[in-house]
Amino acid sequence: MYNFKDDKMVVVIDHPLVTHKLTQIRKEETGTNEFRKIVNEIGGLMVYEITRDLELEEVDIKTPVAPMKAKQIAGEKLVICPILRAGLGMVDGILQMLPSARVGHIGLYRDEDTLQPVEYFAKFPNKLDERLVIIVDPMLATGGSAVAAIELVKNKGAKNIKFVCLVAAPEGVALIREKHPDVPVIVAALDEGLNEKSYIVPGLGDCGDRIYGTK
Numbered sequence: 001m002y003n004f005k006d007d008k009m010v011v012v013i014d015h016p017l018v019t020h021k022l023t024q025i026r027k028e029e030t031g032t033n034e035f036r037k038i039v040n041e042i043g044g045l046m047v048y049e050i051t052r053d054l055e056l057e058e059v060d061i062k063t064p065v066a067p068m069k070a071k072q073i074a075g076e077k078l079v080i081c082p083i084l085r086a087g088l089g090m091v092d093g094i095l096q097m098l099p100s101a102r103v104g105h106i107g108l109y110r111d112e113d114t115l116q117p118v119e120y121f122a123k124f125p126n127k128l129d130e131r132l133v134i135i136v137d138p139m140l141a142t143g144g145s146a147v148a149a150i151e152l153v154k155n156k157g158a159k160n161i162k163f164v165c166l167v168a169a170p171e172g173v174a175l176i177r178e179k180h181p182d183v184p185v186i187v188a189a190l191d192e193g194l195n196e197k198s199y200i201v202p203g204l205g206d207c208g209d210r211i212y213g214t215k
């Protein structure tokens with residue numbers, strides 16, 4: 001079995017605030033309103049880890065007391081790319097921390113019979129090749145959707161990509177590592193595995209349905 005512990009490209013955020021909030025949304029009795037709110041909150045908290053290695057540049061500024069050489073984030077604005085629908089549920093929380101970020105949209109759903117990802121929409125900001133592209137989706141199950149989403153942004157020119165999710169199955173992480181070894185995977189929790197319907201166990205159920213109240 002693939003050993004994530006020795007893999008620096010896989011980060012599990014085990015911060016107590018993130019873990020606590022994740023427990024709230026895992027509970028089957030948590031309703032749509034609360035579920036949606038917490039998914040966004042966790043997205044916001046994960047930003048610290050996602051942006052840890054952003055490049056800084058030196059600038060000359062003046063404080064009210066003295067001139068100084070200070071640092072600011074360098075380069076083009078980063079882009080958040082949610083995989084629709086469920087990924088959209090994390091975007092507002094992330095934008096609260098990164099208000100200038102651009103947003104691209106990746107329309108994909110998992111065909112529940114074949115488990116293959118089906119693409120239905122894609123729209124991105126320009127200069128994808130110069131931006132950090134953060135693909136977000138709360139759930140990484142078989143990894144089919146994530147791998148297809150990464151391929152899509154690579155075909156549009158993206159070179160610096162991170163994949164971010166709330167709950168991952170080891171199978172999904174392993175597939176991304178195999179197909180896209182250059183893409184770091186940042187997860188809030190790594191669960192046990194998949195059930196016979198390829199749902200994450202213990203997971204939190206169907207995330208899109210729980211965010212949007214569609215079941």
Ligand code: PRP
Nearest residue numbers: 084085086109110141142143144145208
């Ligand atoms: C869910 C989830 C991921 C995908 C994960 O989306 O949000 O995109 O399944 O499964 P995989 O790793 O096996 O591909 P879903 O297809 O249910 O669409 P939705 O977000 O529109 O509900």
Ligand code: URA
Nearest residue numbers: 141199200205206207
């Ligand atoms: N999609 C979900 O929303 N949940 C799972 O457990 C697997 C795929």
